[in-house]
Amino acid sequence: MTESLRVAISPLDPPNRLLMGSGPSNPEARVLRALASPPAAADDPAHTTLLDDVTVRLRRVFCAGNQKALVVPGASRAGIEAVLASTIEPGDRVLVGVYGHFGELLCTLAGRHGAAVTRVDAEWGRAVDPEELVATIRRSRPKLVAIVHADTSTGILQPLEAIGRACREVGSLFVVDAVLSLGGCELRVDDWLIDAAIGGAQKCLGSPPGLALVTYSDRLRAARADRRTPPFTTYLDVSRLEAKPVSSHLFFGLREALRILEEEGLEARWARHRRASRALRAGIQAMGLELFGDQKDAVPMITLVRVPDGLSEPGVREQLLMQHGVEIMAAFGPLRGRVWRIGSMGTNAYLPSVLRVLSAVEAVLSANGWRLPSGAAVAAAREAFEASS
Numbered sequence: 001m002t003e004s005l006r007v008a009i010s011p012l013d014p015p016n017r018l019l020m021g022s023g024p025s026n027p028e029a030r031v032l033r034a035l036a037s038p039p040a041a042a043d044d045p046a047h048t049t050l051l052d053d054v055t056v057r058l059r060r061v062f063c064a065g066n067q068k069a070l071v072v073p074g075a076s077r078a079g080i081e082a083v084l085a086s087t088i089e090p091g092d093r094v095l096v097g098v099y100g101h102f103g104e105l106l107c108t109l110a111g112r113h114g115a116a117v118t119r120v121d122a123e124w125g126r127a128v129d130p131e132e133l134v135a136t137i138r139r140s141r142p143k144l145v146a147i148v149h150a151d152t153s154t155g156i157l158q159p160l161e162a163i164g165r166a167c168r169e170v171g172s173l174f175v176v177d178a179v180l181s182l183g184g185c186e187l188r189v190d191d192w193l194i195d196a197a198i199g200g201a202q203k204c205l206g207s208p209p210g211l212a213l214v215t216y217s218d219r220l221r222a223a224r225a226d227r228r229t230p231p232f233t234t235y236l237d238v239s240r241l242e243a244k245p246v247s248s249h250l251f252f253g254l255r256e257a258l259r260i261l262e263e264e265g266l267e268a269r270w271a272r273h274r275r276a277s278r279a280l281r282a283g284i285q286a287m288g289l290e291l292f293g294d295q296k297d298a299v300p301m302i303t304l305v306r307v308p309d310g311l312s313e314p315g316v317r318e319q320l321l322m323q324h325g326v327e328i329m330a331a332f333g334p335l336r337g338r339v340w341r342i343g344s345m346g347t348n349a350y351l352p353s354v355l356r357v358l359s360a361v362e363a364v365l366s367a368n369g370w371r372l373p374s375g376a377a378v379a380a381a382r383e384a385f386e387a388s389s
């Protein structure tokens with residue numbers, strides 16, 4: 001047997017990493033076991049029952065009792081693109097609130113589907129001013145307003161309620177990227193008058209990547225039905241996805257992840273993310289490191305840390321990964337090279353994962369000559385964890 005063939009057929013042996021980056025997080029063990037279930041064809045009644053069950057549970061996580069729910073096989077952006085592509089016709093006016101990389105993505109996708117995009121920006125590290133956005137909505141009355149709820153690139157949370165009310169007042173559709181926030185912090189689709197929200201399976205839900213989770217209102221369905229021209233995409237057309245759901249083996253895992261969430265309780269999961277991030281931030285600061293961004297708007301699922309002068313941003317990440325099996329992430333755009341992003345989401349929004357990443361960071365920083373009080377991070381994290389509920 002040639003060497004290349006031997007390598008090609010050798011068993012898979014992926015490294016076991018602690019995924020403390022911007023997602024995916026480590027899937028729940030029960031989810032991985034559920035993925036070993038035998039598949040059913042898309043038109044098998046067993047599959048229909050599974051899908052119905054998943055969508056009912058999904059609506060509960062979105063707090064979207066009044067909406068449809070869809071699961072789209074693909075990256076999370078497949079869900080975002082499905083919503084935008086299904087509603088936007090060439091020349092439609094779309095307003096986007098931008099305070100990070102994923103707001104830019106909303107602008108790009110809306111533009112690709114022919115929208116005339118205008119934007120209200122905030123500097124990276126702050127949320128968009130809701131009053132400014134509301135005033136712009138009232139003045140410009142766009143067909144659709146899109147914004148990210150929790151931008152993973154900046155670690156900032158965007159207040160949504162006033163925006164939802166303004167959209168309803170003037171008849172705009174309100175679309176929210178909830179890829180990071182779903183399951184990690186308060187999100188109330190019905191109460192906040194959101195017409196479509198897109199969540200990720202791979203961040204706070206503890207499922208692997210590969211499914212986009214979508215919920216949408218009758219107003220959005222009507223906008224799709226009233227189009228003069230069909231969307232540019234057939235695969236990502238919500239009316240087709242609704243009529244002919246796509247099958248995926250990943251649904252087994254998602255259902256188990258949703259069951260685990262229900263056993264824990266949605267509000268308890270939001271609280272667990274808050275508690276884990278307080279512990280993580282206390283540990284980071286105890287090492288003498290500085291947090292990035294306006295902390296009053298900081299999300300509880302990811303923590304941005306300024307890279308101190310004299311340390312190599314990629315070098316530290318590489319040592320964490322290769323020497324400690326811990327993944328943290330680089331930052332995008334204007335923050336690239338200046339900031340690390342440390343996630344505490346899903347199965348890793350627990351004290352043991354937080355302590356492990358802190359000890360690994362402490363070990364790598366001291367090995368790189370950074371002076372810090374030994375053990376202080378772990379002690380501060382434990383204390384903050386005990387003090388919060």
Ligand SMILES: Cc1ncc(COP(=O)(O)O)c(C=O)c1O
Pocket residue numbers: 022023075076077078102148150151152153177178179180200209
């Ligand atoms: C807030 C947000 N929106 C959208 C995306 C895009 O997700 P995907 O890479 O799964 O398409 C991400 C990915 O990290 C995200 O964090």
